[in-house]
Amino acid sequence: MTATLPEWMTEGLCAQTDPEEFFPAKGGSTKAARATCKACDVRAKCLDAALTRPELYGIWGGLSERERRALRVTKEEAA
Structure with missing residues (x-):
């Protein structure tokens, strides 16, 4: 069974880039x-x-x- 990726993942620039760049x-x-x-x-969704x-x-959403x-x-401290 193949997992379906969220739409944002296929729209991300990372989908067009070498994954090793992010890891x-x-x-x-x-x-x-x-x-x-x-x-x-x-980026925000990521x-x-x-x-x-x-x-x-890895790098996700730039962080x-x-x-x-x-x-x-x-965020937890602010809540």
Whole structure:
């Protein structure tokens, strides 16, 4: 059985880019992935999905796992 991707995933610029760009080796550069995310129309949906799941690896919505974790903590503290 094949999982159906959310529509925003197929519309993202990352769908047209090498996936390894978004999952660099430890200590590798995330500059290219962040630039791709910055120009992407579905960045907010991507980030929301990564915060909801949560995604533990890679660049999602332009943020690293550490940045997403900090954002979740900030949102929880504000609530």
